[in-house]
Amino acid sequence: MPRNTGGRPRHILSTYVTILNKTEAGDKERQCVCKSCVEVLKDDAKLIVNRKERIRKHLASCEHFLVKYGEAAEEILGNCDIDDEMPPTKHRRIDG
Numbered sequence: 145m146p147r148n149t150g151g152r153p154r155h156i157l158s159t160y161v162t163i164l165n166k167t168e169a170g171d172k173e174r175q176c177v178c179k180s181c182v183e184v185l186k187d188d189a190k191l192i193v194n195r196k197e198r199i200r201k202h203l204a205s206c207e208h209f210l211v212k213y214g215e216a217a218e219e220i221l222g223n224c225d226i227d228d229e230m231p232p233t234k235h236r237r238i239d240g
């Protein structure tokens with residue numbers, strides 16, 4: 145039996161969210177909350193499905209995240225494309 149310390153999410157955006165424990169047996173997908181939201185909204189923070197694209201979408205429009213990280217927020221959201229699973233789909237043509 146492989147020793148698994150608990151299936152960590154790989155995407156780098158997991159730094160900015162808190163992964164929640166599963167609460168219901170039928171819950172297939174883990175949920176998480178945006179840390180920046182929690183700081184401001186506490187229990188009213190919106191739950192997000194723990195998927196990179198979902199989290200990214202949230203962070204991209206999350207005022208608390210944007211306020212907290214300012215210019216870095218853009219970089220964070222930009223950098224998250226570099227890691228695993230999603231190969232770059234944009235092919236930039238460089239002439240010359």
Ligand SMILES: [Zn+2]
Nearest residue numbers: 178181206209
């Ligand atoms: Zn948020």
